Amino acid sequence: MLRLRLLCVVGTAVVATAALAPVVSTSASGIPVAAAAAAPASGPTCGGERPAKESGGRYTCSFDDDFNGTSLDATKWVVQETAVTGISALGKGCYVNSPNNVRVSGGQLQLTSRKESAYFQCTSPFGTYTTERTAATIGSYGLFNQTFGRFEFRAKMPATTVSGIHSALWLYPQKHTYGGWPNSGEVDVAEWFSADAGRVYPSVHYAGEDTRLSTGYNCRVPQSSQYHRYAVEWTPTSMRFLYDNRVCFTHRWTPASPLVAPQPFDQPFYVVLTQVFGGAWNSITAQTPTSATMTVDWVRVWK
Numbered sequence: 001m002l003r004l005r006l007l008c009v010v011g012t013a014v015v016a017t018a019a020l021a022p023v024v025s026t027s028a029s030g031i032p033v034a035a036a037a038a039a040p041a042s043g044p045t046c047g048g049e050r051p052a053k054e055s056g057g058r059y060t061c062s063f064d065d066d067f068n069g070t071s072l073d074a075t076k077w078v079v080q081e082t083a084v085t086g087i088s089a090l091g092k093g094c095y096v097n098s099p100n101n102v103r104v105s106g107g108q109l110q111l112t113s114r115k116e117s118a119y120f121q122c123t124s125p126f127g128t129y130t131t132e133r134t135a136a137t138i139g140s141y142g143l144f145n146q147t148f149g150r151f152e153f154r155a156k157m158p159a160t161t162v163s164g165i166h167s168a169l170w171l172y173p174q175k176h177t178y179g180g181w182p183n184s185g186e187v188d189v190a191e192w193f194s195a196d197a198g199r200v201y202p203s204v205h206y207a208g209e210d211t212r213l214s215t216g217y218n219c220r221v222p223q224s225s226q227y228h229r230y231a232v233e234w235t236p237t238s239m240r241f242l243y244d245n246r247v248c249f250t251h252r253w254t255p256a257s258p259l260v261a262p263q264p265f266d267q268p269f270y271v272v273l274t275q276v277f278g279g280a281w282n283s284i285t286a287q288t289p290t291s292a293t294m295t296v297d298w299v300r301v302w303k
Contacts, residue, residue, distance in 0.1 A: 043061075044061045044062060044063050044064040044300075044301075045061055045064060046061035046064045046300040046301075046302060047064070047066070047298070047300065049061075049300070050302070051150055051302060053233075054233065054235075054240065055235075059149065059150050059302030059303065060302060060303055061300065061301075061302050062146060062149065062301050062302060062303045063076075063140075063144045063146070063271075063299070063300070063301040064298065064299065064300045064301070065077075065109075065298060065299050066107065066297075066298045067104050067107055067108055067109040067296065067297070067298065068107050069104055070104060070105070071104055072102060072104050072109070072138065075143065076140060076143055076144060077138045077139065077140060077143070078138065078139055078140075078141060078142070078143065079097040079102055079136075079137075079138050080095040080097075080136070080137035080138065080139065081095055081096060081097050082094045082095040082096070082122055082123070082124050083096075083122075083123040083124065083125075084125075085125075086124045086125045086126040088122070088124070088129070088131075089113070089133065089134075089135030089137075089276045089277065090135075090166070090276050090277060090278070090279050091279070092131065092133055092277055092279070092284070093113065093122075093131055093133035093134055093135040093276060093277055094120075094122030094131050094133065094134050094135070095134075095135055095136070095137055096134045096135075096136075098134065100112065100114060100134070101113070101114065101134055101135065101136040101275075102136050102138060107297070108295050108296065108297060109138075109273070109295070109296040110293050110294075110295050110296075111136040111137075111138070111167075111273060111274070111275035111293065111294045111296070112136055112275060112291055112292065112293040112294075113133065113134065113135045113136065113165065113275045113276050113277050113291065113292050114133065114134045114135075114290065114291045115132055115133055115277075115290040115291065116132050116133065116134060118132065119131065119132045120132070133277055135274075135275060135276040135277065136274070136275045136276075137272065137273065137274040137275070137276075138272070138273050139172070139270055139271060139272040139273070140270045140271045140272075141172075141174065141270045142174075142270075143270075144270060144271065144301075145174040145268035145269060145270040146268055146269065146301060146303060147266065147267060147268045147269070148234050148235060148236065148303065149233075149234060149301060149302050149303040150231060150232070150233045150234075150301065150302040150303075151171060151187075151189060151231065151232050151234070151271065151300075151301050152229060152230065152231035152232075152299070152300050152301070152302075153169045153189065153190065153229070153230045153231075153273070153296060153298070153299050153300075154227055154228070154229050154230075154296070154297040154298050155169060155190075155227065155228070155230065155294060155295065155296045155297065156224070156225055156226055156227045156228065156294070156295050157192045157197070157200075157224040157225055157294055158194065158225065158275075158289075158292035158293055158294060159225040160194050160197070160225075160288075160289050160292060161194060161195075161197040162194055162195075162285065162287045162288055162289065163194055163195035163278065163281075163282050163283060163284070163285050163287075163288065164194060164195075164277055164278045164282065164283060164284035164285055164287075164288030164289075165193075165194035165277060165278055165282075165288065165289065165292040166191070166192070166193055166194070166274075166275075166276050166277065166278040166279075166282060167190075167191070167192040167274065167275050167276075167292075167294040168188060168190070168191045168192070168272070168273070168274040168276075169188075169189045169190040169191075169230055169272075169273055169274075170186065170187060170188045170189055170190075170191070170272050170273075170274070171186070171187040171189065171232075171269040171270065171271060171272065172186055172187075172269060172270060172272055173185055173186075173264070173267055173268070173269050173270075174267065174268040174269065174270055175267065175268075177264065177267050178207075178259060178263060178264045178267075181205075182205045182206050182207050182209070183206070183207045183259075183264060184264050184267070185204075185205065185206045185264040185265050185267075185269075186203075186204075186205040186206075187203075187204055187205075187232060187234070187239060187265075187269065188201065188202060188203040188204075188205070189202060189230050189231065189232045189241065190202060190230035190243070191203065192224060192294075193278060193281075193282040194278065194282065194288075194292070195278070195281060195282040196282075197224055197225075198220055198221065198222060198224065199217075199218075199219060199220050199221065200219050200221045200224060200228075200230065200243065201215055201216060201217070201219065202215070202216040202219060202232065202239075202241035202248070202249045203215040203216070204239050204251045204253055204265075206253055206255050206256075206259075206264055206265070207255055207256040207259065207264075208254065208255045208256025208257075208259075209253065209255075213251070214251055214253070216241060216248055216249025216251075218248070218249075219241070219243055219248035219249055221243055221244075227297060228243060228244050229242075229243065229244050229245060230242075230243055231243075231245075234265065236261075236262040236265075236266065237252060237261070237262065238250055238251065238252045239251045239252075239253075239265075253265065271299060271301070273294070273296060273299075275292065275293065275294045277292075
């Protein structure tokens with residue numbers, strides 16, 4: 001299969017300062033769980049934008065982050081940590097909450113995967129292991145989730161065309177209502193692989209999917225290391241993916257029995273951003289950079 005799935009799980013909420021809880025099921029990119037936090041004093045504005053709906057009318061902003069502070073907003077995001085969840089970064093790295101990997105500065109979020117100067121022990125509740133690579137994932141689990149609407153990221157991918165780097169902007173179910181992955185679904189708004197740097201892949205994952213039809217293989221993004229907009233418009237009948245406001249892929253799903261559309265995409269999903277090293281056809285090579293950064297200008301969600 002062309003695309004490479006990341007490992008992802010969902011845990012049980014703990015306290016606001018402890019990122020994630022133990023793994024309960026497997027999916028595509030790891031993510032944390034956090035206790036609910038107080039809402040910001042003022043509501044989201046999405047930069048004043050209200051995109052037009054395909055069905056008529058306009059969307060209303062429900063979540064945004066312009067990363068204008070000096071640190072990650074803990075009322076909106078939780079940082080993935082292998083030490084808490086046991087999730088490894090594609091089996092090769094360690095998810096850490098470090099300013100070397102997750103940083104907010106100059107109105108941008110920077111997520112970095114790094115080959116460290118020496119091997120170290122990555123602590124995990126399932127057994128400590130030795131690695132030389134760290135990685136970054138943040139998510140809005142327990143803090144923001146939504147069913148249907150427009151989810152959009154303005155981001156630039158790492159500046160390399162050498163195999164071994166993987167970035168992802170995606171959505172994952174708040175609860176595994178229909179069972180473990182892929183039964184409860186997953187939406188990859190934009191997956192980028194450095195071995196194919198001129199293309200970005202949108203995908204919709206669920207039980208019964210035909211991967212020849214559920215991934216968009218022709219969404220070319222010239223100069224992906226420059227800022228581009230990556231969006232999905234999610235309705236009860238379709239996922240419509242827009243890159244730089246142009247539709248590049250649409251998918252209508254028919255899940256395996258006993259589910260019936262719009263299941264499993266009738267439940268709340270949360271937002272995830274991931275930067276890791278690659279695998280399979282996008283494997284690490286001797287030429288793979290020792291660090292790679294995905295930079296995000298903003299995240300916006302409308303309903």
